[in-house]
Amino acid sequence: MSETPYGFDAAKLRVARTAAGTSVARIARATGVSERAVSLYLAGTRTPRPEILMQLAKAVGTDPAALCTVEHETLAHLRIFTGRSRSAMARQLGMAEETYRQMETTGQRGRLARSRYDDHEDRWIAWQEWASPLFGVTAERLDAAEQHTREQHLAERERRWQRLRLAAPDRAVRIEDLGRAGRRLRRR
Template sequence: MSETEYGFDPAKLRAARDAAGASVARIARAAGVSERAVNLYLAGSRTPRPETLVQLAAAVDVAPADLCTVEHEVLAHLRVYTGRSRAAMAQALGMAEETYRQRETTGHRGRLSSSRYDHAQDRWIAWQEWAPPLFGITAERLLAAEQHTRENYSAEREERCRQLRERDPDRVAMIEELGRRLREQ
């Protein structure tokens, strides 16, 4: 399972535990972890793995996303909330792992994962129609997460470029000149 930062919030787990009236022992049994692990999650000393997050959420009767705090959901968050690795999510979506990795990282669909043919309905079905149930969410939430993923990717890319310009301006100038020459051809 990837080490995706997904915003686990121990305060939300404590609140959900209180609302459910669940003991540490009951949560531990239901989540398949030790009582010590649950206490570490509650204290914020440890972050549960994504598959454990799903089990903790079930133990206190909330959705995995309800135990997290993120400013904007991205595709990686939605995958983590299902408790799946990238490989497992790719398999569930019926696409190659690298195709899914690119989608989750950049937010861009690409030609191979934008739609799929449904033989039973004898028609092409768009991503926003067939993928949301596999994430357990609405199409609107999926499309918003894709948009935030694209925005994050663009911002990270711009920051890397800025850092490169500061570190090695001569190299950047050479690359830009090569690009200009190629466009002129």
């Protein structure tokens, strides 16, 4: 599964458990983990893996997103809320794992994720229409997650670039010069 931080919130699990009126033992049996693990999740000292998050949500009668605090959902969040690994999500979407990883990291869809032809309906179907059910969300929520993924990627890229400029200004200047030279060559 993923090591992507996804905003698990122990307080929300405690509230959901209370609302469901269920015991630690019952949650442990439903999720297939030990009572100690459930206690650690409830205490906030351990974060469940995405597939366990799915089981915890089912055990307390809610959905995985309700057990998390996320300012802006990204594609990684949507995948994790389905309880899938990157490779499982890539298979579900019918693309190579590396292609999916790139999309989840940058928010940029390649050719494979633009539209698909549906033989049954004899028409092309847009990405949002065919992919949103696989993520278990609406097309609008998928669009918003893609946008937040792109913004997060660009912000992280800018932070790395700023660190490089501070740590090795000569190297940063050489990289900028190479980038300008490459852009000039592509224009020819």
